[in-house]
Amino acid sequence: MSIVGIAGIGLATSTPQAASGGEGFTPPGPSTFEYPAIAAGVTKPMVLIVLAAVLAFAALYATARKAAVVPGKLQYAGEQGYTFVRNGIARDIIGQHDFMKFVPYLVALFFFLLINNVFGLVPLIQFPSFSRAGFAYGLAALTWILYNGVGIYRHGVVGYLKNQSVPAGVTGPILVLIIPLEFVSNIVVRPVTLALRLFANMFAGHLLLILFTIGGEYLVFESGNLAYAPVGVLAWLMATAVSFLELLVQFLQAYVFTLLTAMYISGALSEEH
């Protein structure tokens, strides 16, 4: 309710001022996510994606390096994060027998996503890398290749396609409907939804934060109308609240992406699904 109200005010103020020829409020849009190349075609999101990988590895390696039987604080913290993915996601979903093979992928995936997402709130960085759809496509494609590859390796091409397209216990003419539906749902749509869910969440969250902070700044300092100032302050308060919400979303999206990857792998491995 209030979000709509404040956004409405933002638009309302920008339109007449833009019409009157002043430097009116330009709302954030997709162009906000386009960064100029820093050097040789390398943009800020590109730097961030590499930085996140470096940080993820540095953190994991620093905590895993000693591999002590009695862990110190650092190692304990790392172990908590590692076992969260190893046991909480990989083992619980893929199962005791096969999960260990996928632990490196899932651990790397979760921490890579988490760090990239949290970049959206880290001061001076403040950009969630996966609000660039390309990175999300890349990860979704890798997950798609992984679970299909594992399924084909386990069951053969025909066996795997049958496994993914024909639900157990379904017989008769209904198969004509079910098979294409299942095939599309399990093989075609999955990577798309996986990528878009991550991308859209990061994109929207970042947009919302920018709208509230820039909008608040415009209302307080640039609108030239003192009556708008309290609304601007309210927008800043909203920005703060949204930041906390974003923290949750950032974690959840990293978790959900990893969880779904594990579930897809599990589904591809299972005999009957």
Place this chain on the structure above:
Amino acid sequence: MFVFVAAEEPNPLLPPVSEIILGAVVFLILVWLVKKYVVPNFEKAFAERTAAIEGGMAEAEAAQAEAKEALETYTAQLAAARHEAARIREDAREQGAAIVAEMREQAQVEAGRITTTARAQIEADRQQAVQQLRAEVGTLATTLAGRIVGESLEDEARQRRTVERFIAEIESQDDGAPVRGAR
């Protein structure tokens, strides 16, 4: 408000291919690094921890078994010692009784011996005394007879006095004499 400016904005769903490739490559490198350097270390620590715990449990079990064994040994030893002590006590009692009996017997023998000796001694003394008395009585009788004969005829009172004095003399010397002297 996106619709408002959509014509000028880039489509966020169509990113440059370079980003797709970069993201995938960077992530694959990360997966490789994690697989090579992170997972083995954590798994090693977990395995060692499990081994340490299991080893500790086995050790504790062994210690417990050892303690039980020791306890059994000690209990057995204690029982044996108790038995031994009882046996020793019994022996001592028997020995004590034997000693007492022997001592008693010895004492009786000794007492008998002392009694016999004393009796023999007394008998000997008596014999000696009788012998001595016999020897003396003759002399005394002769002496008395001589005196009686010497003063006999003086008078009755004198006679009586002499006899009485004699007897008193004898009494002061010996106990056996007056009986015979009086006769």
